[in-house]
Amino acid sequence: MKKIITIAAILVLVGSSCRKEAEYMPYIGENGQLAYSTYTEQFDYLWRVLSTGYVFWDVDTTDWDAMYERYLPAFQELDEKYERQGFVPTEELQTLYTGLVSGLVDHHLTFRVRNLHPAPDDQNAAVSVTPYALEIPTRDYYYESAGEENQGIQIFLQNIENQYTVETHESCVAYEPNLGMSVTYHYILFRLPDGRKIPYLWQSSAGIMPIMLQNGEGAQLLDHYFRAITETPREQLAGIILDNRCNRGGYQDDLDFLIGNYLNEKTEIMKTRYKEGPGRLEHSPWTPYYIFPNTRYHRDITAENIPYVILCDINSVSMGEIEPMTIKAVLPTAHTIGERTHGGTGPLQPANCIDLNYGGPFGISNLSVGHYVYTSTFEAQISGKVWEGIGHTPDEIVLRKDYNGDFKPQLDAAFQYIIGH
Secondary structure: OHHHHHHHHHHHOOOOOOOOOOOOOOOOOOOOOOOOOOHHHHHHHHHHHHHHHOOOOOOOOOOHHHHHHHHHHHHHHHHHHHHHHOOOOHHHHHHHHHHHHOOOOOOOOEEEEEOOOOOOOOOOOEEEEOHHHHHHHHOOOOOOOOOOHHHHHHHHHHHHHHOOEEEEEEEEEEEEOOOOEEEEEEEEEEEOOOOOEEEEEEEOOEOHHHHHHHOOHHHHHHHHHHHHHHHOOHHHEOOEEEEOOOOOOEOHHHHHHHOHHHOOOOEEEEEEEEEOOOOOOOEOOOEEEEEOOOHHHOOOOOOOOOOEEEEEOOOOOOHHHHHHHHHHHHOOOEEEEEOOOOOOOOOOOOHHHHHHOOOOOEEOOOOOOOEEEEOOOEEEEEOOEOOOOOOOOOOEEOOHHHHOOOOHHHHHHHHHHHHHO
């Protein structure tokens, strides 16, 4: 109760077009609730919580104080408009919040706000801003997806048999209840004309660890892929392919398999930190994230000089792009092919832990408190740099855009790299 009173007291200070020095804003986390009655109070509150809880202020170039000065008068005008006509068009609110947050670098960010006083016939009455959806189409290699991504991958896989010999092709859809999503897998064992083999895996999301624990069809498929890598004699194993194109992210524990299988010792793969105070630059110290050798499917691919190719594209997001970045950073025989990835590299904390620090999502997703902001909890540093909003640039650029949406040329490049290695 004391926390709510403190927040409400801050809102009373909003009364002029000049912002006071930022007062302490308690970070109320994902389940926090707050009542506000005006557009000015709503704006002030959201600006202040992002000022406190946004983890990327060290790399984001947005002048957040200038944004306050610029937009406060506009929100005050919305309150005046409501007093005159009894409602405010949602599109006007959308325009203001888009201008406020669209330039933020967090490529996980989804900013949703309910219109406090919509028109009587407004069935939506909610504003939504996703900065990445505005930035990514500006890239010169951007393309519109030709239909649903998984369907596109499956059409591509049906066509590859015309060029490559397929010894084994297994596919399945495994449901992961904690993420509330289904993960589609394709495991293919390719055979080259000289008889050597290439184990290939495409995954729609990063869910290897929980899927393996379920011990169902998905676990069996993954077991076949990893065993093909670990048990195929060296003279018969040409290389490995992990296909992360259109991978929407998921669990960091995937790296225990995708990197840990090939390590001989504990290895740092990245560093992370979070907000531990209300100041914009009050971060925790950088904390190393280690991967340990996984003895279940162990093979020293570095010592055996086995090429490990990871495919990625503009639709590789979150763990879908952290995986190729960290694999490349740690394993000497790793080689990435495709397109510069999405740029959402900041990990998120589980919802039940969100109040333990000063950052991450806040509000309630059904907008019952008027807002929900989904934003990264942690900042990640890989190879000494924060890649948020940038993503991973592959070793070898092969653009899907150049081939009218066809996925196959990127796989062709992977085969050519392995054959020529």
